[in-house]
Amino acid sequence: MIIAKRKNAADYRGLHPMLDKALEHLTDGFLATVGTDTVYIDEKKLYATLNLFETQPDDKLFFEAHKDYLDIHVVIEGEERMDIADTAALTLDEGASRPENDFYAYTDRDPAHQSVILKNGDFLVAFPADAHRVKGQVGGPSDVRKVVFKIKL
Secondary structure (H helix, E strand, C coil), X not given: CXXXXXXXXXXXXXXXXXXXXXXXXXXXXXXXXXXXXXXEEECECEEEEXXXXXCECHHHCCEEECCXXXXXXXXXXXXXXXXXXXXXXXXXXXXXXXXXXXXXXXXXXXXXXXXXXXXXXXEEEECCCXXXXXXXXCCCCCEEEEEEEEEEC
């Protein structure tokens, strides 16, 4: 997992070529162009989608993870609490998972998870072992505008 400020994105170059390409797109100019339609930067190897939502109470949240893609979560407006846990500490919910979409849901609430609050200017990279629980509230509901990049491994 990487948690950082967009202004420092270049510090993480060199880990993976497609991550480098995504980090180049963490600019105000590019992020402003991402709408609800998926923006393909490099076919299905790298793309971005705008997410608009209201944060939810904990009892409505669940962990998710991906095996084939890295996620970069970039909050543009509002604030969101994201919880991160190692997939090995959770139980896969096969009924809610959609392997064909590289979406794996987990039912357990890991008491050892980490939480981070993302605001405008922040980004978080979730690797395959980083199950993430998104849309968490910080003191109450918040409208969030967020761009999520998907990077094919």
